[in-house]
Amino acid sequence: MSDASPSPVDSAMPRDVPYREFPPHAGLRRHVACYWSIRCALPPSEGQDDAVVPDACIDFLFDLAGDGADLIGTMTRPLAVSRVGHLDLLGVRLRPGAIPSFVDVPADEITNGTVSLERVWGSDVRALYQRLREAPGTTARVALLDEVLLTRLVARGNPDAVTLAAAGLLERSGGRMRVEDLARATGMGTRQLERRFLASVGVPPKTACRVVRFQVALARLRADPGAPLTRVALLAGYHDQAHLTRDFTAFAGESPGAYRRRRGLVDHVREP
Secondary structure, eight states, rough: OOOTTOSSSSSOOOOOOOOOEOOOOOOGGTTTEEEEEEEEETTTTOOOEEOOOSSSEEEEEEETTTTEEEOOOSSSSSSEEEEEEEEEEEEEOTTTTTTGGGGOOOOOSTTOEEEEHHHHHTTTHHHHHHHHHHHHHHHHHHHHHHHHHHHHHHHOTTTHHHHHHHHHHEEEHHHHHHHHHHHHHHHHHHHHHHHHHHHHHHHSSSHEEEEEEEEHHHHHHHHHHSOOOHHHHHHHHHHHHHHHHHHHHHSSSSSSOOOOOTOOOOOOOOOO
């Protein structure tokens, strides 16, 4: 997602849980939004559910305190994940439309789902997983992922550069582009654009627009917790507060007001 996007794990976890992001190699920036890491120990009394919300991205997730690596599909609904004990998670957040440059799985086949990375990359994943576990720190892990992903990108090329560019336009617009305008800007018909978005992004362009717009609203809500929701809605491109509430509830599992209260983001909401 864009630089304003919240973390992929937008949760009620204790605030001292060390979530960090790392930029990819310059040669990967068109395809990889960032690497992210969570490393900590949560005793049973502090274990909580993570509310992972849609962001139009697909992630590679390495559970380095567990026993595997997964490909996490684009989401259209929130996902609750219970975490407790020692956490050592390393993720690769791909930009929307970038998945064909790294794997052969059509994105819509894993939407709202998870598949073992070994299933799509083969047995090489086992060696990569072990090397990541043995790396001396997160910086070394990121360098290793840079090396692996650059190798794959060079080998595969850019199978769907047009859809990747279209998804980039959509992101930069904050989800405000009409599907017809997006298709026209990329030289495709709307039906062709929809087919290619499904294969490369995992959702139709209209759904991707909604998710991106939701992320813009979420970032604004977190940056200015006391802002009236009507103002948040209009600045994020919604018709009105009711429109914001419908999409926010669909993607976050609760209304903006409930989200704000649960997160303890605000004690007083300013009047419009």
